[in-house]
Amino acid sequence: MSTSTPALSVLDLVPVRAGQTSAQAVAASLDLAARADAAGYRRYWFAEHHNMPAVASTTPPVLIAAAAARTTRIRVGSGGMMLPNHAPLIVAEQFAALEAIAPGRIDLGIGRAPGSDPVITQLLRQSGTTSDVDRFPDHVADIMALVSADGATLRFTSGRDYSVRATPAATGVPEVWLLGSSDYSARLAASLGLPYVFANHFSGEGLERALDLYRSGFQATEAHPEPRTFLTVNVVAAPTAAEAEERALPQLRMMARLRSNMPLVPLESVEASIAGEADFDGLARSVMTATRAKWFIGTGPDVAAELSAFAARHGVDEVMVSPIAGAYEGEPMDASPARVQTLELLAAVAVAR
Secondary structure, eight states: OOOSSOEEEEEEOOBOBTTOOHHHHHHHHHHHHHHHHHHTOSEEEEOOOOSBTTBOOOOHHHHHHHHHHHOSSSEEEEEEEEGGGSOHHHHHHHHHHHHHHSTTOEEEEEEOSOSSOHHHHHHHTOSGGGGOGGGHHHHHHHHHHHTSSSOEEEEOTTSOEEEEOSSTTOSOOOEEEEEESSHHHHHHHHHHTOOEEEOTTTTOTTHHHHHHHHHHHOOOOSSOSSOOEEEEEEEEEESSHHHHHHHHHHHHHHHHHHHTTOOOOSBOOHHHHHHTGGGSOHHHHHHHHHHHTTSEEEEHHHHHHHHHHHHHHHTOSEEEEEEOOOOOTTSOTTOOHHHHHHHHHHHTTTOOO
8 A cells, every 4th residue: 555655765786986996885885774774764775787887786695794784674685686697596595694694684686687788697697507587487486495494395306305495494584576677577476476676767668567467467375465566766865956956967877878888987976977968969868868757856855755656656655766866076985975865855754664
C-alpha cells in the first residue's frame, strides 16, 4: 500500500570524479552509508559495474561488508549482483557470510545483465556453465537453497546424495530480490514469488508494464504471500533549484557519453560541465534533455513531494534514490558533500522513521 511519505532507500554506484582516487571515492560512499543510517533510510544497496572510469562499485560484497561495519540499523545489500558473472555457490557463500556479519540486515539483489562491455563480460564469465544466461532461473533457485539452513542436495547418477551449504550453521538468510529492466525479470520474480525491483533509474522505459506483469502473475509463497516492489530513481536535492540543476550536469553529461558511444571519463566537476557545454553535438544534448525529464531535481521539499506523488502513482511505499549530485571544484575528494546534502534534505521531509 502506498503512503503519502514513502520510505526512502539508497542506491550507490560509488561515483568517481576527475582527480579523485578509488580510495577517496570508496571513503566518500562509506561516509554516505553511515549518514543514511543515521538519517533513517531503510536500505543501502551497491550496484555492480565494471571497467568504468566514473564508477567504483565493482565488488558489492566487499562494499557491503565495509558498509555493514559502519552502520547499525540500515539494511545493506546489492543492487545487484550480476549473476551470470559469478558462480552461484560463490555468491551464496559471500552473502551467507555477510548475513553472519550483520544478521537480519542483508539484501541480495540479483540481476542477469552483464554490468559492462562485451570484453569485460568475457573476462568475468570464464567459469564454464555458470556464465549460461539461459540457466539464470536455476542459478537463482540454487542460491536460495544454498543460503538456507538446510542447504542443497546434489544427487549423483550412482544415486548417492551430497549435501552443500553456503555456511555451516545458518540462523538467518539474506533477503533475495530479483532486479531487472525487462518483462523477463518481472515474470520470473512473479513465478518464483520473490520481491522485485525494476531498474527505473537506468532508463525508465517499460515501468508500468513490468509492474503490471509482476503483480498480476505473482505466485504467493509462505515467505512472500503478496507481491513486493519499490522504485529506483535518480535524484539531486539542493537548497535552491538552480544549484540542483547545476549539480545534475556531471551525471547528465556522463549519461550522454554512455548513450552516444562517446569515450567515458571520470565525472567532471560542475564548472567543467558548464564550460564543456559547447563540446556536445545535437545527439548528446538531446540525450541530456530526455534524461533530465526522468530525473528528480530541485529543492528538498519539491523533490520529496515529487517522490511521494511518483510512489502513489505506482502503488509503492518505498523509493530507492540514487543521489547523483556532482561536486564543485574545491570540494573535498574523500567526501561527497552534495550527495550528503541530497539525502539530508530529503530525510528532513520524507524519510519514514
